[in-house]
Amino acid sequence: MELAKVVQIVSTSHESFDDAVNLGVANAAKTIRGISGVKVTDWTAKVKGDKIISYKVTMDIAFAVESK
Numbered sequence: 001m002e003l004a005k006v007v008q009i010v011s012t013s014h015e016s017f018d019d020a021v022n023l024g025v026a027n028a029a030k031t032i033r034g035i036s037g038v039k040v041t042d043w044t045a046k047v048k049g050d051k052i053i054s055y056k057v058t059m060d061i062a063f064a065v066e067s068k
Helices: 017-028
Strands: 004-014 035-048 051-064
Touching: 004 017, 017 035, 017 051
Parallel strands: none
Antiparallel strands: 004 051, 035 051
């Protein structure tokens, strides 16, 4: 039987939503082995004047539970 665990993370970027997702996955992979999927659950942006100055994503990261 295969099990997966899901953790929620928040990632930001000054470039784009896509960059925020990629940075989040890359940073999560530093401490989580076997990431198998990502589900973005929220997209927000900070605006100053008439421009977006930062992008933020909240996402669920799924990874396999290792058995002994």
